[in-house]
Amino acid sequence: GAVVSQHPSWVICKSGTSVKIECRSLDFQATTMFWYRQFPKQSLMLMATSNEGSKATYEQGVEKDKFLINHASLTLSTLTVTSAHPEDSSFYICSVPKSQRGGYTFGSGTRLTVV
């Protein structure tokens, strides 16, 4: 079945620095990937849709200059949180559509803590 690898699983960074999170589809090609953010005990909120070879589509209220998405290949999408601040501390998860079967395969998530 579809396997999605997300890295790192957790990261602590200083305020003002940038953090890159990777999402890889290991056994299939993904033209589309999704990035979500989840605050404690809350649901997943879609941040953006990552499209291979083109610009990402951001949801309303998500700053595209702060959350840079690059989908340069069919197996890798990256999310870079630029100039991170404590309010960016959250759980970030990527997902990939399961194609014709429906549903999505999720990465294991990245816990970002900005201090």
Place this chain on the structure above:
Amino acid sequence: SQQGEEDPQALSIQEGENATMNCSYKTSINNLQWYRQNSGRGLVHLILIRSNEREKHSGRLRVTLDTSKKSSSLLITASRAADTASYFCATDPNTGGFKTIFGAGTRLFVKA
């Protein structure tokens, strides 16, 4: 805004009992999915039910879908302590594209 709303928000049961979680949504859908999330982990896809299906089974899981009421239920039979997790429903709205919208989730705690 969230498409799905799970009910209850939290549920605590004894091992061996059945757990029922409900999900309501607002717009017409292509399909509805249920996921499980263990604390601090990614989501695991449990089951997908299409808009033309009414019931689906997978092991100890039973999902129903009532498109007239825009609601779905997830039943876990003979629960185990390992079923302790948060459960989310998600819908693919019938508006084209992939956009999936998640409900707030039900936190299930199964006591051994």
